[in-house]
Amino acid sequence: MLATNYRGIRRIRVSEKPMPEIKHPEDAIVRIVRSCICGSDLHLYNGNVPDTRVGMTFGHEFVGEVVEIGSEVTKLKVGDMVMVPFNIACGRCHYCKQGLFGNCHEANSEATAVGGFFGYAHVGGGYDGGQAEYARVPYANVSPTVIPPGMHVEDAVLLTDVVPTGYQAAEMGGIQKGDTVVVFGAGPVGIMAARCSWLFGAGRVIVLDDIDYRLEFVKNYAKCEAYNFKKDMDDPVVFLKKQTDWMGADVVIDAVGAEATGSALQTITGRKMLLQAGSATALHWAINSVKKGGIVSIVGVYGPTDNLVPIGNAMNKGLTIRGNQTAVKRHLPRLIEHVQNGILEPRKIITHRVPLEEAADAYRIFSDKLDNCIKPVLIP
Ligand code: NAD
Numbered sequence: 001m002l003a004t005n006y007r008g009i010r011r012i013r014v015s016e017k018p019m020p021e022i023k024h025p026e027d028a029i030v031r032i033v034r035s036c037i038c039g040s041d042l043h044l045y046n047g048n049v050p051d052t053r054v055g056m057t058f059g060h061e062f063v064g065e066v067v068e069i070g071s072e073v074t075k076l077k078v079g080d081m082v083m084v085p086f087n088i089a090c091g092r093c094h095y096c097k098q099g100l101f102g103n104c105h106e107a108n109s110e111a112t113a114v115g116g117f118f119g120y121a122h123v124g125g126g127y128d129g130g131q132a133e134y135a136r137v138p139y140a141n142v143s144p145t146v147i148p149p150g151m152h153v154e155d156a157v158l159l160t161d162v163v164p165t166g167y168q169a170a171e172m173g174g175i176q177k178g179d180t181v182v183v184f185g186a187g188p189v190g191i192m193a194a195r196c197s198w199l200f201g202a203g204r205v206i207v208l209d210d211i212d213y214r215l216e217f218v219k220n221y222a223k224c225e226a227y228n229f230k231k232d233m234d235d236p237v238v239f240l241k242k243q244t245d246w247m248g249a250d251v252v253i254d255a256v257g258a259e260a261t262g263s264a265l266q267t268i269t270g271r272k273m274l275l276q277a278g279s280a281t282a283l284h285w286a287i288n289s290v291k292k293g294g295i296v297s298i299v300g301v302y303g304p305t306d307n308l309v310p311i312g313n314a315m316n317k318g319l320t321i322r323g324n325q326t327a328v329k330r331h332l333p334r335l336i337e338h339v340q341n342g343i344l345e346p347r348k349i350i351t352h353r354v355p356l357e358e359a360a361d362a363y364r365i366f367s368d369k370l371d372n373c374i375k376p377v378l379i380p
């Protein structure tokens with residue numbers, strides 16, 4: 001089968017790989033019809049995630065047809081069209097039982113922090129992902145969900161990560177009626193977080209980024225205010241204080257993550273070299289622009305080198321800082337409904353539909369913010 005094949009920093013190739021096989025009675029094999037590239041993939045692509053090994057197939061946002069099931073799969077049958085949440089979760093460990101599907105202990109027992117993820121380096125358990133023609137889906141009784149009749153596959157594919165992540169970002173913010181919510185980042189996740197903030201009762205939503213076409217998009221799509229932090233202000237923290245009567249925002253969401261920190265991790269012939277440059281900008285701004293006693297909700301993904309947060313300010317301001325990998329499965333019933341009744345319109349964020357063979361171009365365009373790209377989807 002054809003699959004993406006990581007060859008080193010900023011080098012993706014599409015090549016022949018062996019067909020995935022059932023390795024465990026609870027596995028399923030899925031023939032992929034849509035597979036997105038995510039901002040999280042860019043951390044791998046740009047060398048910000050440790051233990052990203054050459055030969056890996058990326059991709060954790062995919063939908064497709066079940067073509068084979070293991071002997072213990074009871075919830076799916078061959079021929080089902082399924083959306084496959086990015087978390088690989090066993091459904092029965094200490095964490096899964098609490099709905100913390102992003103922290104499953106069984107799917108990734110070697111990691112201390114994260115659970116198992118498709119196509120997410122060896123820190124995510126080393127599972128091959130879905131930017132390919134086929135994928136092996138472990139624990140197929142737990143997370144994969146049959147796409148409801150009438151739902152567009154491109155809405156379904158965004159329910160495997162981006163929509164639940166935007167939603168959970170807003171949920172973790174503990175938004176109260178009338179709150180001012182600031183979102184750093186107008187990528188797919190920030191866009192969805194801005195839109196979902198209204199569902200929790202926000203009174204005002206402000207998004208900051210430095211890419212004009214994304215700011216234009218989010219302003220219309222999420223009916224919010226949007227500012228360019230390089231053009232519209234000298235200092236984002238002062239700007240946001242001014243916007244909020246010098247109080248600070250009630251809730252600040254970080255939907256940026258590692259790329260904004262200038263930190264990089266490079267693997268050189270098996271030896272890892274950590275380079276720390278600059279500080280965690282969006283996260284600094286978030287902590288410094290939220291009000292005293294406010295909540296900072298972090299969905300942006302940081303690498304192990306990103307430890308320079310202004311913890312003193314956070315402590316003195318009495319902040320609550322929350323973050324996690326999204327527990328996709330927990331949100332699906334509600335979000336499927338929101339998509340079906342038009343409250344959320346995920347596929348409007350897809351700007352690029354690209355044959356799998358051209359994945360390398362799609363990565364470059366998405367990473368470098370070219371051609372007004374917001375969300376690319378690969379079509380095997
Ligand atoms: P993206 O790269 O498309 O978007 C990031 C945006 O942040 C870009 O538009 C960029 O211009 C902007 N940006 C950069 N520096 C900034 C700064 N200092 N202030 C404000 N904006 C800044 O990525 P995405 O797909 O939208 O994902 C966003 C983040 O969410 C990534 O870190 C990704 O790994 C993470 N993520 C987390 C989860 C989760 O489960 N927690 C799931 C999906 C994605």
Ligand code: ZN
Pocket residue numbers: 038039040041060061086161162
């Ligand atoms: Zn993703």
